[in-house]
Amino acid sequence: MAIMNIVKYGDPILNSKCRSVTDFSNVESIIEDMFDSMYEAEGIGLAANQVGLNMNLFIIDVTHTDEVEDTHIFINSKITSRSGEKTFFQEGCLSLPGIALDVERPEKIELEYQTIDEKWHKHEFEGLLSRAIQHEMDHLNGIFIIDRVSEIEKIKYKKELKTIEADSKDYQNQSRTHKSKQKFVL
Numbered sequence: 001m002a003i004m005n006i007v008k009y010g011d012p013i014l015n016s017k018c019r020s021v022t023d024f025s026n027v028e029s030i031i032e033d034m035f036d037s038m039y040e041a042e043g044i045g046l047a048a049n050q051v052g053l054n055m056n057l058f059i060i061d062v063t064h065t066d067e068v069e070d071t072h073i074f075i076n077s078k079i080t081s082r083s084g085e086k087t088f089f090q091e092g093c094l095s096l097p098g099i100a101l102d103v104e105r106p107e108k109i110e111l112e113y114q115t116i117d118e119k120w121h122k123h124e125f126e127g128l129l130s131r132a133i134q135h136e137m138d139h140l141n142g143i144f145i146i147d148r149v150s151e152i153e154k155i156k157y158k159k160e161l162k163t164i165e166a167d168s169k170d171y172q173n174q175s176r177t178h179k180s181k182q183k184f185v186l
């Protein structure tokens, strides 16, 4: 078990599109460490670039709801379609500690992805899982929840964003004092 440091807003790895996974040899141990790190940070989803890895890979655990029974691992994912009503829901982010925003997203998505056995799947997701997938896919494409809200809303968090950015650049500062207590943090 290894807990990896969760990188925050301001770290360049969170601003670029992640590379496809071609070598699956160490994916299993990476995923294990990612689950440990996600649980330690009390998140329900985590993208590889949030732990500093440039890989199209993310994990989700929404088993605290009665919607889903298993944890999920998604590799080389691509959203192939979006449908249903657009709704707002409050999201937190492990890379934006202390910030929670009402983000508008479509209800359903169709996702193409690989599992750890390298098999390809195409599946439609809805509900909380769909929302969590969309949040993580945004991370893999360099997009934050703050980029999904209006400029007016973004300005409200200008000070917090600056602080997180400064902390992110300060290698010494890895305190967990900002650890969020919200339920939907990914």
Ligand SMILES: [Zn+2]
Pocket: 092, 093, 094, 095, 135, 139, 186
């Ligand atoms: Zn996030």
